Amino acid sequence: MLKRNNAFLAGAWLALSACANIAAPVDPAAVAAAAIVSGKLTEAARIEGDVAYLADDAREGREAGTRGYESAAHYVAARFAAIGLEPAGDDGWFQQVPLRAATPVLEAAAVSITDAGGETTTLTHLDDFRVFPSLDAASFDINAPAVFVGFGVYAPDAGHDDYEGLDLNGKIAVYFQGAPDFFDSEQRAHFGSGGAKSKEAAARGAIGTISLMNSERQQRTPWERFIANPSRISMTWVSPDGRADISGPGIRGSAVLHPDKAEMLFEGAARTYSEMLAEADEEGVAPSGFDLAVTVSMAGAISRRDVTSPNIAGVISGADPVLKHEYVVLTAHLDHTGVNQRLVDEGKDGLHNGAMDNALGVATMLEVANQLTQGEPPARSIIVLAVTAEEKGLLGADYFAHFPTVAKENIVANVNLDMPVMLHSFNDIVAFGAEHSSLGPIADAAVAAAGLKLSPDPFPQLGVFTRSDHYRFVEQGVPAVYLFPGFGNGGEEKFNQFMAEHYHKPSDDLSLPILYDDAARFADVNYRIALAIAQSPVRPFWNEGDFFGDLFAGE
Ligand SMILES: [Zn+2]
Numbered sequence: 001m002l003k004r005n006n007a008f009l010a011g012a013w014l015a016l017s018a019c020a021n022i023a024a025p026v027d028p029a030a031v032a033a034a035a036i037v038s039g040k041l042t043e044a045a046r047i048e049g050d051v052a053y054l055a056d057d058a059r060e061g062r063e064a065g066t067r068g069y070e071s072a073a074h075y076v077a078a079r080f081a082a083i084g085l086e087p088a089g090d091d092g093w094f095q096q097v098p099l100r101a102a103t104p105v106l107e108a109a110a111v112s113i114t115d116a117g118g119e120t121t122t123l124t125h126l127d128d129f130r131v132f133p134s135l136d137a138a139s140f141d142i143n144a145p146a147v148f149v150g151f152g153v154y155a156p157d158a159g160h161d162d163y164e165g166l167d168l169n170g171k172i173a174v175y176f177q178g179a180p181d182f183f184d185s186e187q188r189a190h191f192g193s194g195g196a197k198s199k200e201a202a203a204r205g206a207i208g209t210i211s212l213m214n215s216e217r218q219q220r221t222p223w224e225r226f227i228a229n230p231s232r233i234s235m236t237w238v239s240p241d242g243r244a245d246i247s248g249p250g251i252r253g254s255a256v257l258h259p260d261k262a263e264m265l266f267e268g269a270a271r272t273y274s275e276m277l278a279e280a281d282e283e284g285v286a287p288s289g290f291d292l293a294v295t296v297s298m299a300g301a302i303s304r305r306d307v308t309s310p311n312i313a314g315v316i317s318g319a320d321p322v323l324k325h326e327y328v329v330l331t332a333h334l335d336h337t338g339v340n341q342r343l344v345d346e347g348k349d350g351l352h353n354g355a356m357d358n359a360l361g362v363a364t365m366l367e368v369a370n371q372l373t374q375g376e377p378p379a380r381s382i383i384v385l386a387v388t389a390e391e392k393g394l395l396g397a398d399y400f401a402h403f404p405t406v407a408k409e410n411i412v413a414n415v416n417l418d419m420p421v422m423l424h425s426f427n428d429i430v431a432f433g434a435e436h437s438s439l440g441p442i443a444d445a446a447v448a449a450a451g452l453k454l455s456p457d458p459f460p461q462l463g464v465f466t467r468s469d470h471y472r473f474v475e476q477g478v479p480a481v482y483l484f485p486g487f488g489n490g491g492e493e494k495f496n497q498f499m500a501e502h503y504h505k506p507s508d509d510l511s512l513p514i515l516y517d518d519a520a521r522f523a524d525v526n527y528r529i530a531l532a533i534a535q536s537p538v539r540p541f542w543n544e545g546d547f548f549g550d551l552f553a554g555e
Pocket of ligand 1 (some may be wrong): 157357358390418419
């Protein structure tokens with residue numbers, strides 16, 4: 001919803017960046033609002049009060065690095081204090097995350113394709129392509145031969161190498177998004193992630209990438225939706241030594257091509273785009289790579305700005321003299337996607353309030369924290385962490401996982417909450433990642449004790465395990481689960497409807513009929529799981545031979 005003056009919103013980013021590196025003063029309004037919600041209320045009313053504050057228009061969509069996010073951060077810190085947590089940031093409640101923000105310069109985006117006969121076709125930005133410059137440089141402009149590399153996956157343990165026999169040095173890698181379907185869903189999500197793919201392309205000397213959508217992707221992300229917010233700011237974090245974290249150093253820019261234009265890349269090559277698309281779509285098949293006959297010019301530019309945005313961290317100290325030095329980290333991202341200026345300019349509601357994504361997840365985590373402070377403290381310590389910049393690539397969680405405020409080796413588990421779609425009265429729970437570690441049986445028992453059942457991943461094709469903050473802990477070797485209300489009792493239909501109509505749209509706002517009594521039940525299940533992990537006599541461990549355990553925690 002948008003009730004504010006547009007010029008005010010447009011100025012928010014500028015106003016913020018001027019003071020972004022100064023420790024933010026306490027926001028008295030946020031503290032006062034937090035005090036009201038911390039008063040004597042039912043669980044459901046507390047969750048509703050938190051969501052109402054965090055998803056209010058005044059938070060301006062809580063984009064990382066904006067003042068809307070800052071006021072949400074102060075609110076969460078005040079709630080942490082009221083709940084009785086101890087500060088666990090490196091600056092009181094806050095861990096400031098240094099971020100490099102890049103705004104695309106839309107006029108600079110260009111792609112043209114020259115065929116073997118020397119004929120050049122210039123494509124139209126947004127109609128035909130989008131470019132994503134590396135955050136390493138202010139602009140890029142490359143011209144190079146293109147090489148088709150199938151899905152661009154390198155999985156030596158599975159005997160799969162899409163780069164075998166191909167020379168990518170100084171060239172542009174062209175690949176289908178995602179990974180072949182013969183990998184199990186989570187490995188598929190890992191190998192198919194943009195980060196993993198640009199890392200592999202960069203390691204072979206490629207200077208640019210072009211990604212294509214197979215039919216499933218085209219359906220999942222219609223082009224119109226893909227280009228809906230072209231000025232969206234992208235970000236990465238900056239390490240204490242001042243270097244920006246880039247997954248594919250050497251890749252100067254990437255482009256995504258409209259499916260109707262993909263054929264041009266294959267002109268004059270050994271095989272056609274239609275053949276490759278058919279293979280990419282076919283079950284159990286992955287297209288093999290070959291040199292293309294075209295050269296591609298790609299250009300783009302960004303305006304860069306360094307800002308900071310805080311994670312908010314509180315801790316419940318463990319009671320056991322030994323286990324208290326081990327930490328279970330609960331996470332929920334506080335940021336959302338901010339303002340879509342294009343919609344605002346068109347006089348439409350361009351404010352992404354993110355009520356479900358993820359005001360509700362943060363509110364649920366706050367209620368879990370509240371319950372954890374009511375009884376005897378658990379054996380292990382529990383860190384409650386609201387993270388920034390999830391929507392920019394899981395950055396706040398990644399920064400904490402790299403530079404935690406406690407000894408890294410003492411972080412034993414992560415439990416994550418992200419967008420618990422609460423539009424049905426759930427009767428089952430999903431714990432993404434449960435099958436990988438000892439956290440699975442712990443969650444299973446805790447869910448059963450609440451009179452519910454733990455269901456398997458309802459949408460394996462989405463690779464959810466790699467798509468939210470918990471995965472940044474997994475990449476540091478920490479077992480994790482991501483909890484979600486199950487699909488039983490009409491949940492599947494409600495979830496699909498939410499994804500189609502409201503996900504990452506301005507309508508994910510307070511007008512959604514969120515079921516707060518069920519949100520309170522969900523918080524209770526989360527509390528039981530978190531407590532069970534913190535009480536478990538054995539440190540959480542990866543299952544023997546687990547793919548992620550071997551990959552990230554292997555000796
Ligand atoms: Zn989210």
